[in-house]
Amino acid sequence: MNPRWMVRMARWSRRPPSWGRVKLVFGIVAAALLLVAVERWIGWPDWATLEPARRGIGIKTSP
Known part of the structure; x- marks a missing residue:
């Protein structure tokens, strides 16, 4: 798995997106x-x- 996704998942678990963004x-x-x-x-x-x-x-085109 790409390490960037792990960082993104950790960030989302600490600060989840708003309900508006989820919708x-x-x-x-x-x-x-x-x-x-x-x-x-x-x-x-x-x-x-x-x-x-x-x-x-x-x-x-000319020959």
Whole structure:
């Protein structure tokens, strides 16, 4: 385990975050899980898919 995480856990145990911060983090995690669930069961919409960029279009080089 990364030592930084151990320091962070020790700091959190000494000074826990406020309830507002906890609610914010849980809200963000819930929104991310909701997006994953929608994408998994419904699918990704075609309008949100980007076309791959084609390189070299319109660039002419002299031989």
